[in-house]
Amino acid sequence: MSPAGLRASASAPAKTNLALHVGDPTPDGYHPLETLFIAVDVRETVTASINTHVARRGSGVMVTVSPAPGSEYAEMIQSGTARLSDIPLDDSNLAVRAALAVSEAHGDNPGIELRIDKAVPVAGGMGGGSADAAAALVAVDALLAKHLDQPRLGRHRLMNIGSTLGADVPFMILGGLAEGRGKGDDLRTVETDDQLHLVFVPQDQGLATPAVFRQWDHAHRVHTAHRSQRAPDPLNPALVRAAAIGDAPGVATWVRNDLQSPALELLPELAALLNHGVDLGALAGWVSGSGPTVCFLAESAEAAEDLVNGLRREHRHAFSTTGPVVGAQLIPEWGTI
Numbered sequence: 001m002s003p004a005g006l007r008a009s010a011s012a013p014a015k016t017n018l019a020l021h022v023g024d025p026t027p028d029g030y031h032p033l034e035t036l037f038i039a040v041d042v043r044e045t046v047t048a049s050i051n052t053h054v055a056r057r058g059s060g061v062m063v064t065v066s067p068a069p070g071s072e073y074a075e076m077i078q079s080g081t082a083r084l085s086d087i088p089l090d091d092s093n094l095a096v097r098a099a100l101a102v103s104e105a106h107g108d109n110p111g112i113e114l115r116i117d118k119a120v121p122v123a124g125g126m127g128g129g130s131a132d133a134a135a136a137l138v139a140v141d142a143l144l145a146k147h148l149d150q151p152r153l154g155r156h157r158l159m160n161i162g163s164t165l166g167a168d169v170p171f172m173i174l175g176g177l178a179e180g181r182g183k184g185d186d187l188r189t190v191e192t193d194d195q196l197h198l199v200f201v202p203q204d205q206g207l208a209t210p211a212v213f214r215q216w217d218h219a220h221r222v223h224t225a226h227r228s229q230r231a232p233d234p235l236n237p238a239l240v241r242a243a244a245i246g247d248a249p250g251v252a253t254w255v256r257n258d259l260q261s262p263a264l265e266l267l268p269e270l271a272a273l274l275n276h277g278v279d280l281g282a283l284a285g286w287v288s289g290s291g292p293t294v295c296f297l298a299e300s301a302e303a304a305e306d307l308v309n310g311l312r313r314e315h316r317h318a319f320s321t322t323g324p325v326v327g328a329q330l331i332p333e334w335g336t337i
């Protein structure tokens with residue numbers, strides 16, 4: 001196989017946070033978190049290939065993005081409620097940054113072309129960009145290891161590189177159910193033996209994560225760097241236990257997102273949607289991460305489908321999924337290596 005024919009594909013999951021506890025920012029501006037991540041079965045796919053023509057252009061990495069066929073995101077693009085142009089195609093794309101970081105660690109960039117098949121709504125609080133970075137890290141590592149005849153960097157090293165790209169990236173590599181501390185990248189896996197059924201309702205407009213944190217700061221009167229810093233509340237062990245055994249009513253009782261109030265202050269119409277989903281049968285609803293995607297918890301797969309159908313009848317975008325699922329993974333049948 002000539003180098004120009006080499007390619008590798010990897011997928012990575014989206015996430016929501018069953019708990020997201022926020023503390024006062026440290027002097028470098030980061031908010032310490034205590035969070036319970038759950039990886040959900042909506043996956044981004046990144047295919048990386050060697051393209052020596054790309055080596056001579058710009059940074060040596062180029063990216064294209066397509067909506068993943070059959071995904072809710074593809075329907076959003078088709079109906080005009082989402083725009084592909086919201087995704088940067090330059091070196092600020094997280095998948096490009098991931099490819100550059102991996103090629104630096106391998107010591108060579110022969111020219112890398114990336115294709116993202118996107119299923120996760122953009123700027124929705126589901127970590128789609130982080131999933132792209134995680135999938136790109138895994139795919140480009142496999143690609144360059146083969147091309148350069150070197151060992152792969154491996155999962156641990158990729159998680160460390162991922163933490164330099166974004167706080168959620170290491171979790172997208174790890175997957176499953178995990179407690180996250182610090183910026184969210186100090187992770188501890190929680191073993192699980194059952195699944196939760198979730199319904200996501202993406203919104204027409206995105207919310208920028210920094211704007212939601214600024215709103216949180218405003219509500220908590222964080223104005224100076226010299227005040228005493230309040231740590232995030234510790235995770236609730238009852239929630240962690242309930243999530244581990246797939247106890248949906250237990251999770252519904254204890255789920256908590258400190259970024260929900262600031263997100264609702266920025267987009268007040270989300271409050272009515274949260275109540276409405278519960279009226280339609282959800283056990284609980286919350287804003288996913290920094291929003292504005294809303295996540296509902298259903299009692300069963302059937303209940304999740306009923307909820308999706310009810311929301312779609314009202315002409316909303318909605319889809320059901322399950323979690324926890326595995327983190328970033330190579331897709332062997334797609335690759336030529």
Ligand code: ATP
Pocket residue numbers: 086087088092093094095121122123124125126127128129130132133168206207209289290291
């Ligand atoms: P998080 O919850 O991790 O803050 P999010 O799910 O709210 O993220 P993303 O979809 O990851 O939001 O995108 C946030 C912003 O990042 C986008 O508005 C876009 O400008 C930029 N971005 C960079 N790379 C990507 C990518 N590969 N896919 C989507 N957005 C990207």
